[in-house]
Amino acid sequence: xxxxxxxxxxxxxxxxxxxxxxxxxxxxxxxxxxxxxxxxxxxxxxxxxxxxxxxxxxxxxxxxxxxxxxxxxxxxxxxxxxxxxxxxxxxxxxxxxxxxxxxxxxxxxxxxxxxxxxxxxxxxxxxxxxxxxxxxxxxxxxxxxxxxxxxxxxxxxxxxxxxxxxxxxxxxxxxxxxxxxxxxxxxxxxxxxxxxxxxxxxxxxxxxxxxxxxxxxxxxxxxxxxxxxxxxxxxxxxxxxxxxxxxxxxxxxxxxxxxxxxxxxxxxxxxxxxxxxxxx
DNA sequence: GCCCAGGGAATCG
DNA sequence: CGATTCCATGGG
Numbered sequence: 001x002x003x004x005x006x007x008x009x010x011x012x013x014x015x016x017x018x019x020x021x022x023x024x025x026x027x028x029x030x031x032x033x034x035x036x037x038x039x040x041x042x043x044x045x046x047x048x049x050x051x052x053x054x055x056x057x058x059x060x061x062x063x064x065x066x067x068x069x070x071x072x073x074x075x076x077x078x079x080x081x082x083x084x085x086x087x088x089x090x091x092x093x094x095x096x097x098x099x100x101x102x103x104x105x106x107x108x109x110x111x112x113x114x115x116x117x118x119x120x121x122x123x124x125x126x127x128x129x130x131x132x133x134x135x136x137x138x139x140x141x142x143x144x145x146x147x148x149x150x151x152x153x154x155x156x157x158x159x160x161x162x163x164x165x166x167x168x169x170x171x172x173x174x175x176x177x178x179x180x181x182x183x184x185x186x187x188x189x190x191x192x193x194x195x196x197x198x199x200x201x202x203x204x205x206x207x208x209x210x211x212x213x214x215x216x217x218x219x220x221x222x223x224x225x226x227x228x229x230x231x232x233x234x235x236x237x238x239x240x241x242x243x244x245x246x247x248x249x250x251x252x253x254x255x256x257x258x259x260x261x262x263x264x265x266x267x268x269x270x271x272x273x274x275x276x277x278x279x280x
Numbered sequence: 281g282c283c284c285a286g287g288g289a290a291t292c293g
Numbered sequence: 294c295g296a297t298t299c300c301a302t303g304g305g
Contacts, residue, residue, distance in 0.1 A: 032286060131285035176301025218288045239286035
């Protein structure tokens with residue numbers, strides 16, 4: 001599993017990371033798996049995760065982590081950006097399929113993030129029957145109202161931060177019918193009725209069922225959480241885009257080359273379908 | 281006004 | 294079971 005030659009070089013207060021291939025920060029941070037990263041005009045991505053603020057930039061095949069300690073890189077960002085998974089091997093394998101080979105051309109720089117479970121669960125509860133700009137707005141207001149202020153912005157409020165919250169308390173989010181789902185998630189997670197720890201390794205259907213104890217969490221939200229937080233690439237979130245794309249591209253059935261890497265391929269297809277607006 | 285948005289619950293038949 | 298309807302809100 002470990003990729004061979006990631007090299008991490010200190011350069012003043014920055015870290016230069018080389019030999020990560022393939023990776024595209026633009027694709028990875030703007031493909032709908034996360035909602036809190038923003039790129040400034042100077043090509044630098046800014047975000048907050050695990051209560052740490054990060055500015056990061058890509059220069060060709062180099063990643064520059066600004067003002068980042070090696071310990072933070074190794075403890076947080078290395079896993080967050082999934083830098084130790086061998087994507088080259090996966091792409092080689094799925095590219096035997098002609099359509100997937102084309103999808104890789106426009107989306108092959110995506111890394112499946114390993115985000116905080118609570119943030120991902122909450123974000124995709126908010127995502128249901130919603131569009132990405134408004135999802136981002138609601139999440140932004142959630143963080144401003146209930147997160148901690150740190151240098152560079154607000155943290156995503158933990159379930160514990162939100163403990164005891166009511167639907168009325170969430171009114172400033174303007175999240176509509178989803179507020180009651182957020183409340184139920186807060187209640188079940190803080191009460192340990194939903195156990196995140198086992199979701200990394202337990203049977204995938206058991207993991208889905210665990211998350212689906214929460215009202216407002218169905219198969220799609222569960223699979224997004226398992227894929228974008230727990231590295232469970234066998235999860236395959238089926239949203240409206242994917243359903244359409246699967247029909248057009250594959251007559252409804254995932255090519256067998258893709259099955260072992262379903263979740264990663266899902267992101268390639270999702271990004272490909274949205275970019276090309278399905279005029280394929 | 282209408283339609284749709286990274287769905288899911290409730291309620292049918 | 295599968296199919297339909299409703300859910301809040303905002304942009305096109």
